[in-house]
Amino acid sequence: MSTGLEGIVAAETVLSHVDGERGELVLRGLRLEEAARLEFEEVTALLWQGFAPEADASDALAERLGQARLVAFAMAEPLLPAASRLTPVEGLRLLLSAIPDAEETPHHLMAVAAVPVFAAALGRIAAGDAPVPPDPALRTAEDFLAMLHDRTPSADHARALETYLITVADHGLNASTFAARVIASTRAGLFSSVVGALCALKGPLHGGAPGPVLDMLDEIGGEESIAGWIEGEIAAGRRLMGFGHRVYKVRDPRADVLRGVVRPLSSPRVAFAEKVEAAAIAALERAKPGRNLQTNVEFYTALALEAVGIPRPLFTPVFALGRMAGWTAHVLEQEQTGRLLRPLSRYTGPAVRVAAE
Ligand SMILES: CC(C)(COP(=O)(O)OP(=O)(O)OC[C@H]1O[C@@H](n2cnc3c(N)ncnc32)[C@H](O)[C@@H]1OP(=O)(O)O)[C@@H](O)C(=O)NCCC(=O)NCCS
Known part of the structure; x- marks a missing residue:
């Protein structure tokens, strides 16, 4: 299981x-x-x-x-x-x-x-x-x-x-x-x-992360706060939105395709976001060595959707x-x-007992 x-x-x-x-x-x-x-x-x-x-x-x-x-x-x-x-x-x-x-x-x-x-x-x-x-x-x-x-x-x-x-x-x-x-x-x-x-x-x-990615960029505010903010989040045990993936253990290829989309759109966020990205990957590597936590699709999704005017x-x-x-x-x-999907569960509840009268 x-x-x-x-x-x-x-x-x-x-x-x-x-x-x-x-x-x-x-x-x-x-x-x-x-x-x-x-x-x-x-x-x-x-x-x-x-x-x-x-x-x-x-x-x-x-x-x-x-x-x-x-x-x-x-x-x-x-x-x-x-x-x-x-x-x-x-x-x-x-x-x-x-x-x-x-x-x-x-x-x-x-x-x-x-x-x-x-x-x-x-x-x-x-x-x-x-x-x-x-x-x-x-x-x-x-x-x-x-x-x-x-x-x-x-x-x-x-x-x-x-x-x-x-x-x-x-x-x-x-x-x-x-x-x-x-x-x-x-x-x-x-x-x-x-x-x-x-x-x-x-x-x-799953799909709800790109909004929080922008919230994160807003909260960080400026370049001088990047390192401190990221360290603070990791120390508090919170997850950095837009990083890590269940299946990709190297870079998410979708992040790269979307980075190619946002760069020419001259969104003011992009240069700042790339600095946050680099600092986040380095900090995650220090905090979770060997996990290879990389940028996922949501990070650049946030930038792409914002750049085309989507709230x-x-x-x-x-x-x-x-x-x-x-x-x-x-x-x-x-x-x-396909066939009807019907997996099994393993019972971990109390042993069978006689119900009280
Ligand atoms: C996507 C996600 C749910 C995948 O998680 P997962 O495969 O279950 O990975 P795990 O929970 O096993 O994480 C492995 C370790 O890395 C840590 N980790 C994973 N993603 C992290 C992140 N974004 N920030 C900080 N730590 C992270 C976990 O806390 C865990 O640490 P632990 O083993 O010390 O408890 C996870 O990376 C995450 O929450 N990311 C942020 C949300 C996000 O961007 N979602 C969009 C996905 S496309």
Whole structure:
């Protein structure tokens, strides 16, 4: 038994491979560094290939996603007052839950189309603005930014976000994907599976870290405080957000792809963040020698999302927007090839006794 399920293989998948020793992520035969040069719709199509007929042409897929975004917008409107009383990620959980299992649009398509619409509307409401409807002619990343900011994004920003979405599109049997596959294995349906996945993603040990990364940079404040702040956190037994990973024991390749994205965006944070990064890695090596605690995806995610103008409470919903490509592919794969997931537990409770009369 292993309490964190480390080292346990619980599924076979053709979708992605995380090589933690070599620091490599492969998406259906493509290294992340290559996949990151494609469009998000192409990567989604790649993941769906063999599981969904819509995967055959990514142009047609982009068009169908655009149409489905319109359906999602109409669906969200009556629920927005209730969703606006929640945080954006809770609002996203509510709106995704509200998509009926009887929805006519293929469910994997609807799920990928719905997240940018819901997340942008929730972001606008949180800022006191009215939601902006989708433009079905745009690609996912561009339309998300257009809906969120009510203006056409620069090509640089749209491409930076698109690269981010690809970077997080799939990542082996991470906690949220595992949750999705467990639910899919019961045949509860795709929407239930991805709502479960979103709930798992929401936790700070999984997808909730990039907001705290910026909080950390804010708290540190200036270069002169970096070393003292980091030592203080480690001495207090707290974890530095954006460092360490369950599987990668060398650098997380996604951190490097995203560093390449943020550097040209001339965000004032980047140079400072790189100094914090270097100091954190050195301090973690001193505190936990041999553990090789390195920068993970969340560190540069925080910088990339901030640079394209996404507010912190929307970070996890935007993560969900990219990861939805992977979740839906895993659900389709699980439904096609998987078996009901039903592990065992070891009982450590009291010995059997006769109940008092
Ligand atoms: C991601 C994470 C949960 C992986 O954890 P894990 O595989 O369970 O690693 P462990 O808890 O076994 O950590 C190994 C040791 O390093 C320490 N450690 C791990 N990440 C650390 C961090 N970010 N800061 C300080 N110490 C850390 C642990 O406290 C542990 O020390 P111990 O053995 O003395 O108790 C963990 O690294 C973490 O909490 N990171 C910060 C949150 C984060 O960035 N999450 C996003 C992940 S993509």
